[in-house]
Amino acid sequence: MIDLSNLTIVIARKKLDAREFSAVELSKEYLDAIKAKDADLHAYLEIYDDVIAQAQAADERIGRGESLPLLGIPLAIKDNILITGKRASSASKILEGYVATYDATVIGKLKAQGAVFLGRTNMDEFALGGSTENSAYGSTKNPYDLDRVPGGTSGGSAAAVSAGIALGALGSDTGGSVRQPSSFCGVVGLKPTYGCVSRSGLMAAVSSFDQIGPIAKTVTDAEMIYEAIKGTDPLDSTTITETTHAKREAKKSYVIGVPRKLIDAEGIDPGVKENFDMALQKLAELGFEITDIDLPSIEYCLPLYYILNFAEVSSNLARFDGVKYGLHADGKDLLGDYVKTRGQGFGPETRRRILLGTYVLSSGYYDAYYGKAQAAREALKKEFTEAFDHVDFVATPTSPIPAWKIGEKHDPLSMYLADIFTVTANIVGLPAISLPSGFTEVEGKQLPLGLQFMAPHAAEHILFDVGKKFLGEVI
Amino acid sequence: MITTEEIKKLAKLSRMEVSDEEIESLKSQADSILGYVGKIQGISAEADIGLPSLRNVFREDAATHAANEYTEAILSEAPSREGGYIKVKKILS
Numbered sequence: 035m036i037d038l039s040n041l042t043i044v045i046a047r048k049k050l051d052a053r054e055f056s057a058v059e060l061s062k063e064y065l066d067a068i069k070a071k072d073a074d075l076h077a078y079l080e081i082y083d084d085v086i087a088q089a090q091a092a093d094e095r096i097g098r099g100e101s102l103p104l105l106g107i108p109l110a111i112k113d114n115i116l117i118t119g120k121r122a123s124s125a126s127k128i129l130e131g132y133v134a135t136y137d138a139t140v141i142g143k144l145k146a147q148g149a150v151f152l153g154r155t156n157m158d159e160f161a162l163g164g165s166t167e168n169s170a171y172g173s174t175k176n177p178y179d180l181d182r183v184p185g186g187t188s189g190g191s192a193a194a195v196s197a198g199i200a201l202g203a204l205g206s207d208t209g210g211s212v213r214q215p216s217s218f219c220g221v222v223g224l225k226p227t228y229g230c231v232s233r234s235g236l237m238a239a240v241s242s243f244d245q246i247g248p249i250a251k252t253v254t255d256a257e258m259i260y261e262a263i264k265g266t267d268p269l270d271s272t273t274i275t276e277t278t279h280a281k282r283e284a285k286k287s288y289v290i291g292v293p294r295k296l297i298d299a300e301g302i303d304p305g306v307k308e309n310f311d312m313a314l315q316k317l318a319e320l321g322f323e324i325t326d327i328d329l330p331s332i333e334y335c336l337p338l339y340y341i342l343n344f345a346e347v348s349s350n351l352a353r354f355d356g357v358k359y360g361l362h363a364d365g366k367d368l369l370g371d372y373v374k375t376r377g378q379g380f381g382p383e384t385r386r387r388i389l390l391g392t393y394v395l396s397s398g399y400y401d402a403y404y405g406k407a408q409a410a411r412e413a414l415k416k417e418f419t420e421a422f423d424h425v426d427f428v429a430t431p432t433s434p435i436p437a438w439k440i441g442e443k444h445d446p447l448s449m450y451l452a453d454i455f456t457v458t459a460n461i462v463g464l465p466a467i468s469l470p471s472g473f474t475e476v477e478g479k480q481l482p483l484g485l486q487f488m489a490p491h492a493a494e495h496i497l498f499d500v501g502k503k504f505l506g507e508v509i
Numbered sequence: 510m511i512t513t514e515e516i517k518k519l520a521k522l523s524r525m526e527v528s529d530e531e532i533e534s535l536k537s538q539a540d541s542i543l544g545y546v547g548k549i550q551g552i553s554a555e556a557d558i559g560l561p562s563l564r565n566v567f568r569e570d571a572a573t574h575a576a577n578e579y580t581e582a583i584l585s586e587a588p589s590r591e592g593g594y595i596k597v598k599k600i601l602s
Contacts, residue, residue: 445541450542
């Protein structure tokens with residue numbers, strides 16, 4: 035029996051290398067844990083049938099004396115990342131039956147290290163949402179309270195790591211989709227700098243925001259996955275190189291900026307605020323300097339985020355037409371095929387965003403919405419560049435509210451407002467991490483909360499450094 | 510206020526069937542969402558996007574894989590095919 039509840043990638047690596055257990059034994063433990071827990075959680079859409087074979091291959095490599103950080107480590111993969119020969123659906127009916135014909139670059143990198151893929155995890159359809167309730171295959175439950183959402187869109191990945199039915203996971207983050215579910219489930223989630231991790235083989239939602247990121251139990255584990263998946267890729271022309279952004283050195287002490295106006299805005303849960311103030315106090319005790327910063331354009335972050343989100347979603351999802359792959363519904367002519375396939379294949383939130391994206395891009399409205407949003411994006415970028423002359427990183431809560439009840443939020447706009455702290459990192463392209471920062475009691479249940487740090491471009495190492503200090507991980 | 514006709518037009522442009530019932534709920538949702546994101550018009554910044562930092566992202570124009578290496582895998586995804594072709598309904602009559 036391996037104690038999965040206290041297991042981390044770091045510990046598993048040591049034990050695998052010391053032959054205390056094999057990769058096959060470890061994977062079998064996880065398959066048993068999945069069997070015991072996932073009927074309640076529904077974190078996975080599919081458990082792969084070749085898990086043991088993958089683990090055997092890892093054991094052979096370990097037997098030959100190989101030691102790579104993720105060799106034999108069981109991971110869960112979000113359902114919008116392609117693995118050759120495996121189904122991938124973005125939790126949408128329109129990709130019913132689709133089997134990936136190539137590996138995403140991140141998957142190729144993980145395979146090279148010998149990681150073991152346990153299965154594909156549930157998500158909001160096409161990564162549109164914030165609760166995993168928009169999945170065409172049913173909601174995932176929060177491991178801390180089965181009546182509540184795990185957050186989203188990478189809700190399945192975060193719930194799996196939190197419940198100990200994966201040792202680590204990949205998610206994707208368009209406006210908080212790695213960080214917010216990580217905070218709701220009490221685990222660590224990183225959105226890397228835009229362009230730091232290749233998006234080749236990730237189904238596109240909002241191409242100018244999307245990044246693949248790790249979800250793990252500790253900062254050190256998240257860092258190990260991040261190190262394995264990052265890098266310039268000729269298959270993704272938006273990937274950056276070592277020299278794209280100026281280097282920042284890690285320091286003994288840091289100056290933390292707090293966008294006070296945003297945190298004092300309406301709709302922030304008092305428990306979240308209290309927890310955030312406690313976190314700042316802890317950081318002050320650790321020797322960090324804390325200062326308020328003013329980012330005038332940040333009040334426009336949600337309108338600007340959603341305008342660009344709708345616009346890019348409507349064009350990216352134009353590729354699903356019932357001709358090349360996935361669902362096909364028959365109409366009276368080719369146009370009828372498109373209209374019916376898309377009408378039946380996309381879920382309600384996806385349809386809403388496609389229509390709104392078409393609206394904000396149509397002539398007559400383009401300047402008022404898309405044009406203004408682009409201007410606001412540039413203004414916000416500039417304000418962050420200036421802020422980073424004075425502070426080393428910016429701290430906020432990850433989410434303004436803890437996990438809500440499944441079915442509680444009927445109004446799409448109220449769901450959008452929960453992204454207030456996370457969208458900025460995607461708008462500006464900054465790396466950001468969510469760290470478990472404690473709990474708030476709601477209706478007799480302890481619900482996890484998260485603390486978010488945003489750093490300058492390509493300064494992930496600072497996030498890891500501060501994260502380890504905050505969580506007391508031995509460095 | 511967004512009208513039924515406008516939603517119908519957007520659905521047509523999006524090549525997506527939308528039922529009458531859905532149009533009704535979409536109208537009020539679209540109004541509240543567009544009302545909210547419309548706050549963007551309050552920003553004074555002008556679109557000063559400037560030149561992006563350009564670099565060459567093109568690869569060498571060389572073969573990256575053997576001929577037909579992926580043909581079967583890709584075509585077998587298609588809902589309807591005939592031999593080496595994807596089959597669709599005729600568009601010229």
